[in-house]
Amino acid sequence: MAFSQQQNLDVKLKQRIALTPQFQQAIKILNMNAQELSLEVSQMLSQNFMLNFEDDGLREERSEQEESEDIDDGLLKELGEDLPYDGEWEDVYEDWQDHGSRREENSNLEEFISHSHSLESYLLEQLEQMPISEELRRTAELLLYHLDEDGYLREPPQKLAKLYQLELNAVNKAIALIKNCQPTGVGAADLEECIHLQLEQLPPKTPHLGTLKRIMARHFLFIGKNPQLIQQRLNLSEQEYRQAIALLESLNPQPGQGFTPSNGNFIQPEIIVREKNNISYIEIDPSLSPSLSINEEYAAMIKHANEQEKTLLQAQLNEARWFLSAIDKRADIIRRVAGVIVALQQEFFQEGEKAMRPMTRQKIADMLDIHESTVSRAVNGKYLSCKRGVYELRYFFSTQLESTDGGEDQSTTAIKATITEMIAAENPKKPLSDQNIADRLAEEEGYKIARRTVAKYREELNIPTSTERKRR
Numbered sequence: 001m002a003f004s005q006q007q008n009l010d011v012k013l014k015q016r017i018a019l020t021p022q023f024q025q026a027i028k029i030l031n032m033n034a035q036e037l038s039l040e041v042s043q044m045l046s047q048n049f050m051l052n053f054e055d056d057g058l059r060e061e062r063s064e065q066e067e068s069e070d071i072d073d074g075l076l077k078e079l080g081e082d083l084p085y086d087g088e089w090e091d092v093y094e095d096w097q098d099h100g101s102r103r104e105e106n107s108n109l110e111e112f113i114s115h116s117h118s119l120e121s122y123l124l125e126q127l128e129q130m131p132i133s134e135e136l137r138r139t140a141e142l143l144l145y146h147l148d149e150d151g152y153l154r155e156p157p158q159k160l161a162k163l164y165q166l167e168l169n170a171v172n173k174a175i176a177l178i179k180n181c182q183p184t185g186v187g188a189a190d191l192e193e194c195i196h197l198q199l200e201q202l203p204p205k206t207p208h209l210g211t212l213k214r215i216m217a218r219h220f221l222f223i224g225k226n227p228q229l230i231q232q233r234l235n236l237s238e239q240e241y242r243q244a245i246a247l248l249e250s251l252n253p254q255p256g257q258g259f260t261p262s263n264g265n266f267i268q269p270e271i272i273v274r275e276k277n278n279i280s281y282i283e284i285d286p287s288l289s290p291s292l293s294i295n296e297e298y299a300a301m302i303k304h305a306n307e308q309e310k311t312l313l314q315a316q317l318n319e320a321r322w323f324l325s326a327i328d329k330r331a332d333i334i335r336r337v338a339g340v341i342v343a344l345q346q347e348f349f350q351e352g353e354k355a356m357r358p359m360t361r362q363k364i365a366d367m368l369d370i371h372e373s374t375v376s377r378a379v380n381g382k383y384l385s386c387k388r389g390v391y392e393l394r395y396f397f398s399t400q401l402e403s404t405d406g407g408e409d410q411s412t413t414a415i416k417a418t419i420t421e422m423i424a425a426e427n428p429k430k431p432l433s434d435q436n437i438a439d440r441l442a443e444e445e446g447y448k449i450a451r452r453t454v455a456k457y458r459e460e461l462n463i464p465t466s467t468e469r470k471r472r
Contacts, residue, residue, distance in 0.1 A: 026326040030333060030374070033381035034268040037327075041290045046191075049221060050298055050313075050320035054291035119151060119186070119259040120144045126181045139166060140174035151186040151256025152194065153178065185255040192220055198251045211236065211244040223248070269385035271338045271393070273349060280349040280386070282342050284335055290327060294320055333370070337378040340364050341396050348396070349386055353417035359397055416457050418445060423463055431466040434458065 032040060045051055123144050127137055142164055146155050153175060161171045178187035184201045188194035195216065202209055211234075215223065219230045223245070231241050272283045294317070302313045341364070347355035361379075365372040379393035398411040419437055426432045432440075434454040442448050463469075 022322045022326070025322060026329055027377065029326040030330045030377045031380070032330075034270055034383075036381075037290070037330075041292065041327075044320075044323055045292075046221075048316050048320050048323070050295050050316045051323070052293045052295045054293060119147060119256050122259065123178065123181050123186065127177065130177065132177065136170065136173060136177070139164075139170050140177045143171070143174050143178060147178075147186065147256060149256055150254040151183065151188075152190065153187050154189060156189075183252065183255040185252060191253055192216075194253065194255065195220075195248070195251055206247070208240075208243045208247045211240055212247050215241075215244055215248075267383050267390055269383040269390055270334060271382070271384040273342055273384060273386035275349070275387070278350060280342050280346055282335070282338050282384075284331065289331060292324055292327070294324070333374060333378045334382055336368055337364060337375055338382075338384060338393060340367055341379075341393060342384075345396055349388070352388065354414050354421070356396070356398065356411045356413040356417070358411040361397055412457070415441070415449065416461055419454065419457055420461060420463070423458075423469070426469075429470070431469040433466045436466075 029037065029040065041053075045053055124141060127140055130137070143153060143160060146160065147153055157168055157171045157175060160166075161168045164171075175187055179197060181187070185194040185197045188197055199209065199213060199216065214234055215230060219233065222230055227238075227241055230236070231238060236244075268285075270285055272285055273280050274283055275281075298313065299317055302310055302317065305313055341359070342349065344359055345357060347357065361372050361375040365375045368375075376394075379397070382393045384391050384393055398413040418441065422432060422437055422440060435451045437458075438449050438451045438454045441454075458465075
């Protein structure tokens with residue numbers, strides 16, 4: 001009886017562990033591809049001030065004088081200063097409605113934008129009209145193709161200067177030119193800068209502009225999350241706050257939207273296969289790993305905060321730690337799974353599809369002592385780049401075909417490659433039938449495969465029948 005009770009307790013504990021938010025978050029993040037993870041990081045940065053995004057020194061630190069100033073306005077004021085922000089508008093203001101930007105009323109931008117214009121082409125036309133040097137114009141044109149679909153230039157100037165071997169000063173001047181273009185807000189590094197650029201273009205006498213600038217200056221992260229505290233800190237009435245937010249709603253958080261994208265969705269390989277002495281090995285693309293860390297300054301505040309503030313800070317700190325842990329686990333699992341795949345498929349990377357070995361997710365799971373579902377999550381939507389091209393990791397899994405001569409089993413991918421090769425080398429006047437191919441596979445490769453299976457593989461390869469292939 002005691003054993004039965006202990007067994008039931010173990011089951012309940014395992015179920016409880018499996019249902020924790022941390023475990024669910026880890027699964028969610030492992031499922032994500034590179035683009036989805038990037039969006040998730042942006043969203044988390046927007047809602048958790050305990051996270052730091054290390055952006056190669058793009059954001060300057062406050063001076064020692066500012067840091068030494070007495071701050072007596074409470075925790076909110078402390079946390080609201082100089083916080084990096086890179087997120088979606090809905091994360092700041094939940095009731096956002098796209099009213100369009102008032103600043104464009106006189107420019108007829110809506111009439112100009114059509115499906116035939118990309119953001120890059122529209123900006124190029126403006127750059128061509130500017131009285132600037134040809135060298136500066138070319139630099140600005142290079143940077144246009146680093147704008148994302150929202151019109152943001154998220155890569156730091158230092159990285160762009162290094163990429164194109166340009167002077168940092170020239171890159172900064174080119175970015176300033178882009179920021180002077182319409183739609184206003186384009187070229188901003190993040191959402192906060194995008195809004196500031198638009199505010200600066202509004203007429204000084206715009207109603208409620210001063211109030212909105214005060215809110216933006218210190219409390220941008222808390223808009224829509226705790227209006228009462230902002231009103232209290234800035235001594236604003238509820239009506240004053242709502243009027244300022246109404247002005248904020250009239251701005252455009254995504255100035256690049258509405259244009260035809262110049263490029264479609266692209267694949268970002270997270271794994272790079274290198275070679276040395278005819279041995280293939282993996283590298284992780286460091287540019288795709290989010291550079292996140294805990295903000296030690298805010299974490300240290302927990303010791304001196306009151307109970308209410310300590311609860312908020314501790315919750316944010318725990319969430320940040322769980323998030324970082326989930327990202328680290330994702331990277332580790334993908335690295336381990338990809339490493340085993342490349343180790344087992346050495347012949348493929350050297351010789352091509354004909355050398356593909358049969359491999360299952362369960363086999364990888366057994367080798368790494370993890371669950372098969374974990375392997376599935378680690379390979380779906382994750383890509384590998386090698387000298388033969390770009391492949392999704394799950395491409396390397398295929399069912400096996402048993403050898404008839406006692407040799408090694410063969411993967412269906414290799415069989416299909418052999419079929420393709422046979423058909424490519426056939427006599428066009430006397431093409432091989434499915435039965436001919438089945439016979440040759442058995443005789444030459446030692447694999448017994450039915451005619452209908454050959455037909456199935458041929459159809460999957462989009463290869464016509466022998467009758468259709470025959471050249472008369």
